[in-house]
Amino acid sequence: MKALVHEEKTGTKGLSYREIAELEPNAGEVRVKLKTAGLNHRDIYTLQRHKPTDPPLIIGSDGAGVIDAVGDGVSDIQVGDEVLINPGLGWKEKSDAPPQGFEILGLPFHGTFAEHVVIPAENVVQKPQYLTWEEAGVLSLAALTAYRALFTRGQVQSGMKVLIPGIGSGVATFLLQFAKASGATVYVTSRSEEKCRKAVELGADKAIDSNGDWHEALGGEKMDLVIESVGAATFNKSLDQLRLGGTMVTFGASAGDVVQLNIRNFFYGQFNLLGSTMGSTEEHREMVQFIEKHQIRPIMDHMYPLSQFEQAFERMEKAAQLGKIGFHIR
Amino acid sequence: MKALVHEEKTGTKGLSYREIAELEPNAGEVRVKLKTAGLNHRDIYTLQRHKPTDPPLIIGSDGAGVIDAVGDGVSDIQVGDEVLINPGLGWKEKSDAPPQGFEILGLPFHGTFAEHVVIPAENVVQKPQYLTWEEAGVLSLAALTAYRALFTRGQVQSGMKVLIPGIGSGVATFLLQFAKASGATVYVTSRSEEKCRKAVELGADKAIDSNGDWHEALGGEKMDLVIESVGAATFNKSLDQLRLGGTMVTFGASAGDVVQLNIRNFFYGQFNLLGSTMGSTEEHREMVQFIEKHQIRPIMDHMYPLSQFEQAFERMEKAAQLGKIGFHIR
Structure with a gap:
């Protein structure tokens, strides 16, 4: 063959x-x-x-x-x-x-x-x-990764504010679709105006420039949940968008592995940083049921x-x- | 006055x-x-x-x-x-x-x-x-901080392996007592031989030198839970002791605020990093009940x-x- x-x-x-x-x-x-x-x-x-x-x-x-x-x-x-x-x-x-x-x-x-x-x-x-x-x-790979990151790890709920930095990747587009289907308000970032425009067409409530000032672009809105897969280039900007007690799930580092983390800001914020990767057969089955229910493509x-x-x-x-x-x- | x-x-x-x-x-x-x-x-x-x-x-x-x-x-x-x-x-x-x-x-x-x-x-x-x-x-302040970090945030359970780096502080000694009273196996670290000796008297299952090789000193045992309050001096050594999917709670940084975090190792490990500080009136009440029940001083x-x-x-x-x-x- x-x-x-x-x-x-x-x-x-x-x-x-x-x-x-x-x-x-x-x-x-x-x-x-x-x-x-x-x-x-x-x-x-x-x-x-x-x-x-x-x-x-x-x-x-x-x-x-x-x-x-x-x-x-x-x-x-x-x-x-x-x-x-x-x-x-x-x-x-x-x-x-x-x-x-x-x-x-x-x-x-x-x-x-x-x-x-x-x-x-x-x-x-x-x-x-x-x-x-x-x-x-x-x-499978991208949708399963998105499913575990968003549901099992991030515990997304209807009404939550969710930020997805770097909307280009396959996983990120699934995250957008899954979070919207769950009733969350979804914000995304991209360096590309074209991708920002498309993300809004796909249901994003707001799409902002990755290279800009996120606080300003988000009008000071703080996030319940950030699903971060870009890596070093956005990691700390992402963390800065969390509300007190908010959660950031990380599963990717295509733009750099190593970041500086300010521990004091982290614990005063009572933040949660949760690592995720792939998912189990059980989560794959749940993911397929979820996309069928919501007819997600x-x-x-x-x-x-x-x-x-x-x-x-x-x-x-x-x-x-x-x-x-x-x-x-x- | x-x-x-x-x-x-x-x-x-x-x-x-x-x-x-x-x-x-x-x-x-x-x-x-x-x-x-x-x-x-x-x-x-x-x-x-x-x-x-x-x-x-x-x-x-x-x-x-x-x-x-x-x-x-x-x-x-x-x-x-x-x-x-x-x-x-x-x-x-x-x-x-x-x-x-x-x-x-x-x-x-x-x-x-x-x-x-x-x-x-x-x-x-x-x-x-x-x-x-x-x-x-x-x-109050130390025991409440320890209570929230260990129970509300760390969700300690009987049988867990728990590591407490830097056993000197008031909070750390409460952590040791609370974790033992919960049925956990408790490992501690200190730079002081004297503190290591006292920690074992107080119930620690093992006390190791903070400056040494932790993997070796712990015989390769991995931890379900690390309660980290030292800060930069031990942060990454602490993280390295977690089992896959393990949790580290951080609430202090007396030995430095800023650390380098390897995101890729973090998400492949499916780790949880949870910030904590102080606690609520409800947790204070629970803490007082807990110490009375276990007659902790x-x-x-x-x-x-x-x-x-x-x-x-x-x-x-x-x-x-x-x-x-x-x-x-x-």
Whole structure:
């Protein structure tokens, strides 16, 4: 089969779209013939973390397609089922943190940027009928991350004021949709006027310039909840927007890992800073129920054929997208 | 009456033990003839925050004594009642954060380092009979801070592993006692061998050198809960001891306000960082019930006559104490 394979060199230079051996499902596993796949920031990190000396790896975490082989002992899934993939391996129930051995599809195990992927049967979910193949293929990683950050960790409630700095990413657009569907008032920031404009179209109550004075732009409104995934570039500006006793959930640091934190301001503010990443199978199931109930569709940025992976990675590295970037497979 | 008054100069240089006019209780207030008072780090900050151009101020937050005058409309407290003082003004029920207008006795309002103090009737509590006057006078601020940090914020449970860096302070010794009474396994740190030894006598399961390698000293044990009040000197060492999904409560920064925080490590760890400070009247009531139930007594470091305030402040500024420093009044 054809697949996007990483080998020999760190970064995108190590990627090639080439033939690689087909895999067969073992007991408890299924094989999915993929129709679409979704690109995530994680895939960029994978190209740094997967070593040139490691065996060749098919990257990619998100995807959707049709079951075309079923391993022994799998009873509730049949060949022909239309499914989307939950890429979290080995984290079943909602908990403080993933258990030992938790992995995400695409490193160290072969991922979804291929004609087929073999995964545990518990990692496929029936595709909601109202979603297109494109929407189903880009959903899981970002929507699950957003779901855990906003609901399990942030405990969003109707009427809360929620700030989402950096509205471009796939996760951020899900956060906006999920928070609005929950009845929150939602503020977003972006460096791009175009993204601010689109965010308001998508339901944001206010969209402000990331580079400006946030206090002024928000008219002094303080936030119950900030969901921060930009990192160092906005971390302290985000924290400054919290009301006393407010909560900031952090799950990303694409714009820098290390920040200066003033502890005294933090404890006088009685703030809560909560780290989050991915989510469990239980949260994935809840997330799919939530989007079906509210008929939420991923915001689609652009779909590429898998052979044009270079353009897709470049678009994400420049943070040019609003919403999800995905691949058509064959 | 005689009182410890701050005026004209910043810091301890502005302190004098001198005559100042007596106060009378207004409606809803009571006057307490103080027998003892307790010294807190807050009193040191007050000497920095109370400006030389402000009117003279009687400092001090903690105290215990006998009611000797009652304002109009006060029905449940009588002259002769033996009471201790809750220094939190205007924060009634347990909540995310204190309401607008919350203050702590001793700035901007006259405090307890005096023969008498006038306060709202809701701020006195009947002295538990098993406590000495010395113990009752040093209790409130530190024990309330410890109570909110450990229970309301940290949600300590029996069987948890709890780390308390910097075991010297009054709050830290309450944390140790409260956590042990709750059935937790408690680890403490100190730079002083003597304090480590005493902490083990007081019930700590293990006491380690603050300057050493904590991972090694703790044998790789990870903590469910860290209650961090030292500040910059230990903040990141403390965070490193958390188990995945663990919680660190922070309420102090005597050893530095600003730290470098690695956001990526924080969110991959799914950590919780919770700011805390003081507590409400409701939490003060719960705290007094808790110490009565468990017959907990404050760890007493040293009592001074109020006229020897300079020695008391010096001892706290050098962090030489283990437990509470207090004053006998007359």
